[in-house]
Amino acid sequence: MTNGIRFSVSNLAPPTSRILPTLLSYRLDVSLYTAQYDPETGDRVPIPDEVINEVVAALLRFKIICNDLSVPRKHIRIIATEATRTALNSEEFRKEIRNVTGLEVEMLSEEEEGYVGALGVASGFSDVSGLVMDLGGGSTQITWITSTAGRVEVSPKGSVSFPYGAAALTKKLKELREGKSPEDGDAAVARLREEMRTNFANAYNDLQVPENMIQKAVSEGGFPIYLSGGGFRGWGYLLLYLSQVHGGHYPISLINGFSASKAEFEDVERLKKVARQADKIFRVSDRRRAQVPAVAFLVNVVAEALPHGIRIAHFAQGGVREGILFRELTPDVRERDPLEVATEIYAHKSADAISNLILAGIPKPSQTGGRSFPESISKHVIHAFCNVLYVHSPMSKEAASTAALYSTSTGIMSSTHGVSHEDRALLALMLEERYEGELPPRESQFKQSLRGILSSEEIWWTRYVGTLGLLLSKVYPAGVVDEKTPRIKVDSEWASGFGKRKRKEGLRLILSIKKMEHDPMMLREVEDQAEDIKKVGKQKHWIGGRAGWGMAVDIDIREVEEF
Known part of the structure; x- marks a missing residue:
């Protein structure tokens, strides 16, 4: 309580404890620091009675709000810092709060x-x-x-x-x-x-x-x-x-x-x-x-x-x-990734299975050539992507890509506490590609601005992962994966010898499709979406053009009787 007094109600109940969800937050524009100096002489003075009365009134109102939100009285805390700690009438100030509100002020030491x-x-x-x-x-x-x-x-x-x-x-x-x-x-x-x-x-x-x-x-x-x-x-x-x-x-x-x-x-x-x-x-x-x-x-x-x-x-x-809130959490809760926690509430029950398929589509680091997936795109981002892979699917085609693109900055994940701007950009761009990457002209500048936060290599991989997510959403349109009878298996490897002159290096995505007589359209869906993934590897689609960052993508589709 120095330049302003902040009031908030947070929910530390599982499973979203790690991101400290805020139910209500507002600020009383009272500067306890400024109030302790005479405006004419600049001399240090006790906190004036009118300021104390205003603070006490605000605390009484906050108690009413807490009651409306069913917050137990024992969970209402008043935390005081520098301005209260050093006030000439600190003890009297805290005593007045206690007498009128019934709440004890917790004074933090320096x-x-x-x-x-x-x-x-x-x-x-x-x-x-x-x-x-x-x-x-x-x-x-x-x-x-x-x-x-x-x-x-x-x-x-x-x-x-x-x-x-x-x-x-x-x-x-x-x-x-x-x-x-x-x-x-x-x-x-x-x-x-x-x-x-x-x-x-x-x-x-x-x-x-x-x-x-x-x-x-x-x-x-x-x-x-x-x-x-x-x-x-x-x-x-x-x-x-x-x-x-x-x-x-x-x-x-x-x-x-x-x-x-x-x-x-x-x-x-x-x-x-x-x-x-x-x-x-x-x-x-x-x-x-x-x-x-x-x-x-x-x-x-x-x-x-x-x-x-x-x-x-x-x-x-x-x-x-x-x-204060973070201190209340156990270490195992603290260590959870905020982006994964924030997106779990939207996840289909097969989100982990789809995540495993996406990760299988990313080759392991090369033992000889030094090629690898960027460390800056963590598995947490991939898991979060799979958690929200279907969130915008009920929307019309005109709206889905746009809503997905804005979801991490002004949409459903914007208030998530603990996510870097880079991870917000990565996830937003992956999701936009998952909905075919089609945007109205007005939103194209926003997409370019998000790209501006990332490297060319990171941008290319968001296109690849997002388009692979689109393919899997076609194979599993309801987001339900029966791992006992899978429809598709994914594998990948670093490879070379692509293109007319067999000189290009890149990755090979191997898709094994289980032959199903009762679903003859599935193979065609996979083939159509595989072509979109292949386009990501075309030089003209590299980030920065033909001289920019990218790699060739080869697709090997295998129709099998059994896995």
Whole structure:
């Protein structure tokens, strides 16, 4: 509770616990940090009575909403952070809340706030490894984190906190210049910069960053950094605005999972200019705009202070709220992939069997030639694709491809917590191909924008996997696979000797079809769809044209009596 007070109701019941489904979320626009400073003198004051009354009234209303949603009273929690912890009348404030609402305020210590914030970041990604910073209104925390297979590890020192929050730093920078000449003001700001640079450099040393993380930063040109808190989210939305208005047509407007390169993240002058001049910026309030120079100052200092620098910045929606919820989950629940969890509720009972068929259509890594399926397209994405393979099939042909294309960004999976933008793009493009890849002109630009998130190799494979999914949907139109009497078996291998001159390399897809006298059309369906898969391998259909990325695809269809 610093720059605003957030209210939410989440459902941690299986099977969707991992993605922290939110039933309701809203925000009370009360800044407890700002309320603790006299607007005329700038002196620190207790939280005013009128602010306390407004907060208490909002909490009473929230209790009514929880009752409407059948939330047991014992599950209603009030979590307090920096602004409440450091308030001059913190005890009185919390006592008033308890007396009127009957709810106890849970106060997070400085160290616990940093740890819980790091858990909130971990909740927003399948795997995390890097530095973490949380920028609130009154303070900023820094630590490191690794999260793999549900096991989360942070620095043994917890996190290091500084009073450099977005609101606090805005106020401090203003005070340093007030009543001074430009030269004296610049000198005062320079001293603050050096103080902050030294503090962050010391914090890095104190946090005992793992040696393997450091070596990876050295070899790759810097640390990945995960950013949460309102101050950094505002910075992220500015970058998102630039990528959609000035830098192209970036297709996904969700902050969680959005990433920026070092050059983009540290281009502070450009972002300050946009904050000053743009008429309206999506998800950036006037208060956030006013704080942009202070956030820019912080970004500059951190970039200078961290050894080996920042390679890439990942923005996270998760913070203390998500961290508190994520902490409640068992390790086996945490390790589940968010995309698979989100799509399981749509899966036909044979989704796993279809997934196995898709995976059989992808050759194993070559032992000699080095050819392999991209590691960036995980089995989780393939499983998710098979889970939702039939979701849009009841729709008309005009709508199915479009609805599938938008499903991961504004459709049925848009609110899924913990999915990267790359995985959203991969799944959306696979699904669009599964519905024959036919789009009206208006949607073609969106498809190209999604492709822009991925490499040419990844795009080609989304076409191949999506078209293979279309073929299997023709073999099993109801999505029901009887594995005792299968209709089709799939195999694949890397091969060469394709084309008129027998020089091309690619893959061979082997489809064994069980001969069925009572279903004479099935073989024809397979042959027709196999031709579409073969077209994916034609050079003119490669990503980037004949000189782009792709490979030949050979189809070997075998009609058999028995498997």
